[in-house]
Amino acid sequence: MIHPTAQIHPAAELADNVEVGPYAVIGEHVRIGPGTRIGAHAVIDNYTEIGRDNHIYQFASVGAEPQDLKFAGEESWLRIGDRNRVREFATLHRGTADGGGETIVGSDCLFMAYSHVAHDCRVGNHVILANGATLAGHVIVEDFAILGGLSAVHQFSRVGAHVMISGGSMVGQDVVPYAMAQGDRAKIAGINLIGLKRRGFSEQALKNIKTAYKVVFRSNLRLEEALAQLEADLGDQEEIRHFIEFIKGSERGLTR
Secondary structure, three states, X not given: XXXXXXXXXXXXXXXXXXXXXXXXXXXXXXXXXXXXXXXXXOEEOOOEEEOOOOEEOOOOEEEEOOOOOOOOOOOOEEEEOOOOEEOOOOEEEOOOHHHOOEEEEOOOOEEOOOOEEOOOOEEOOOOEEOOOOEEOOOOEEOOOOEEOOOXXXXXXXXXXXXXXXXXXXXXXXXXXXXXEEEOEOOEEEEEOHHXXXXXXXXXXXXXXXXXXXXXXXXXXXXXXXXXXXXXXXXXXXXXXXXXXXXXXXXXXOEXX
């Protein structure tokens, strides 16, 4: 299961059925769960924790030190869940002391070739980063978001659940859940209706989301007034509660 040319630190902890390909390098403070496959020439650096049934493809770099000039070699971690796929030349970096010391990736994600997750990011479940998509430091990406090829997200920005970011987009502020965004700088381009239908949202839930979108982005109400109206009319609906709380938590402002 482990190729004889692989370089594995004696203190690394690998489950019994982990596969490691030729010339892969695995550092000291590394833990890898059962069923995970590490491809040829991949590097799993110090302070990396990987769950079960992941596939790290050839030449990927996972757990390297952050590209942050304030980083001083302190202990920090990259923690990855289960069943993720990290494709060729993708880079996932560990956290910094200023960012809480952790970069966290959920489960069932796909990081296509040359995609990048910077220090202190929080990536949810079922997220896709297409080829060359880039997250700067401290970015939050919620469940089921998709970032198109060569898109980028600014530091400290958030991408909401079920969002679709078009290829080549430059995201500078928070993108609300359920939306599509495109352009440089990215603007909201409507609701990710096809994606929501594919994920089983009911007709009533879709109707509620359309209403919320119109109240926030198409009415003449101030944002506080729009949120108050949504809370009064649809605040008992789970998808709308999440939409409202996401907006209330915005620090960089909303992509409009």
